Amino acid sequence: MASVSEPHILCTDLVRIFTADGVEVQALQGLNLRVDAGEIVAVVGASGSGKSTLLTILSGLDTATAGVARVAGHDLLTMGSRERVAYRRRTVGFVWQQTSRNLLPYLTAAENIALAMNVAGGRRAQARAARIDDLLGLLEVGDTRDRRPGELSGGQQQRVAIAVALANEPLVLLADEPTGELDESTSAAVLEAMRSVNLELGVTTLIVTHDPGVSGHVRRTVQIRDGRTSTEVLRSTRVDEHGEEQHIAEEFAVLDRVGRLQLPHEFVQALELRDRVRLALEPDHVGVWPGDEGRADVPDATPPVAGGADTPRRRARHAAGASGIESAAAPAAAASEAEPRPEEER
Numbered sequence: 001m002a003s004v005s006e007p008h009i010l011c012t013d014l015v016r017i018f019t020a021d022g023v024e025v026q027a028l029q030g031l032n033l034r035v036d037a038g039e040i041v042a043v044v045g046a047s048g049s050g051k052s053t054l055l056t057i058l059s060g061l062d063t064a065t066a067g068v069a070r071v072a073g074h075d076l077l078t079m080g081s082r083e084r085v086a087y088r089r090r091t092v093g094f095v096w097q098q099t100s101r102n103l104l105p106y107l108t109a110a111e112n113i114a115l116a117m118n119v120a121g122g123r124r125a126q127a128r129a130a131r132i133d134d135l136l137g138l139l140e141v142g143d144t145r146d147r148r149p150g151e152l153s154g155g156q157q158q159r160v161a162i163a164v165a166l167a168n169e170p171l172v173l174l175a176d177e178p179t180g181e182l183d184e185s186t187s188a189a190v191l192e193a194m195r196s197v198n199l200e201l202g203v204t205t206l207i208v209t210h211d212p213g214v215s216g217h218v219r220r221t222v223q224i225r226d227g228r229t230s231t232e233v234l235r236s237t238r239v240d241e242h243g244e245e246q247h248i249a250e251e252f253a254v255l256d257r258v259g260r261l262q263l264p265h266e267f268v269q270a271l272e273l274r275d276r277v278r279l280a281l282e283p284d285h286v287g288v289w290p291g292d293e294g295r296a297d298v299p300d301a302t303p304p305v306a307g308g309a310d311t312p313r314r315r316a317r318h319a320a321g322a323s324g325i326e327s328a329a330a331p332a333a334a335a336s337e338a339e340p341r342p343e344e345e346r
């Protein structure tokens with residue numbers, strides 16, 4: 001089982017390489033993600049960024065090529081088939097985009113939930129019936145108890161799907177594009193339902209989606225780009241000096257264990273950063289400048305001379321004078337790949 005301090009979801013340097021017709025596709029390229037017990041987090045990314053690959057690994061349907069993936073104390077890279085079955089039945093619950101993957105069409109809402117409980121076993125009939133009613137009530141679809149999926153709206157189907165996913169009291173709820181087939185207002189209502197389930201039951205929740213609108217419904221949104229987590233938006237509420245509630249959203253770059261981070265696209269474009277950039281360490285922040293090799297208009301663009309201690313602070317002085325951004329600890333900065341590469345700094 002997970003120790004008290006261990007996060008419920010932990011991915012470290014997670015890699016997934018697919019090989020198709022002799023060509024390798026790196027769907028995940030060293031992804032890092034930590035979700036603590038009881039948190040609700042959204043992972044947002046464009047098509048092809050690796051979202052589904054991540055969720056398929058976390059749900060135990062696929063195995064990563066390398067790295068660490070742990071969920072509620074289970075090591076997903078080494079777990080055997082018996083542990084995998086138990087993990088999928090009891091530790092995690094899933095909500096997928098397509099109703100057909102979530103609900104059996106010939107069973108009612110209550111029967112779909114009961115089926116999930118039967119598969120996991122354990123509970124007595126009376127306790128099961130009570131839990132079915134509780135779950136449908138919590139998701140505000142008590143009136144759909146005896147109706148089949150085809151008789152429900154898209155939003156009701158996804159609410160029942162969430163109830164099915166929660167049937168066996170999972171520690172972790174995983175949702176892949178749960179609102180992908182819904183209109184905007186129904187999507188918002190379903191996301192709010194997930195948030196209230198998270199608050200009410202304390203189930204750790206990870207929502208994977210291409211829809212940036214999800215960030216309005218969760219405290220933490222992690223951006224995934226090219227198979228890596230790149231930036232995070234944290235939302236908080238504070239009361240200002242006039243007693244008014246202020247909603248604050250702060251964006252942070254994600255720094256991995258070896259110091260790699262990704263600059264947001266707009267930063268890269270704004271300064272036409274490419275190939276390599278200059279870095280400078282200041283007492284409380286790091287500066288990032290265009291490389292500008294060969295540009296006569298940049299004073300002192302020459303790197304420090306060899307010999308003596310070539311400290312980051314010295315490099316900072318050499319970089320001074322070049323126009324550029326200063327990336328403080330927050331808000332986020334970072335390079336398309338601003339990984340410190342000593343051989344380029346000499």
Ligand SMILES: Nc1ncnc2c1ncn2[C@@H]1O[C@H](COP(=O)(O)OP(=O)(O)OP(=O)(O)O)[C@@H](O)[C@H]1O
Pocket residue numbers: 018019020025026027045046047048049050051052053054210
């Ligand atoms: N089974 C596979 N074989 C080969 N390549 C794959 C396979 N599954 C995914 N990929 C590739 O891995 C990359 C990430 O795919 P993934 O489905 O995880 O992205 P996604 O962010 O979920 O995209 P979408 O939102 O379009 O579903 C893509 O380049 C995709 O083509």
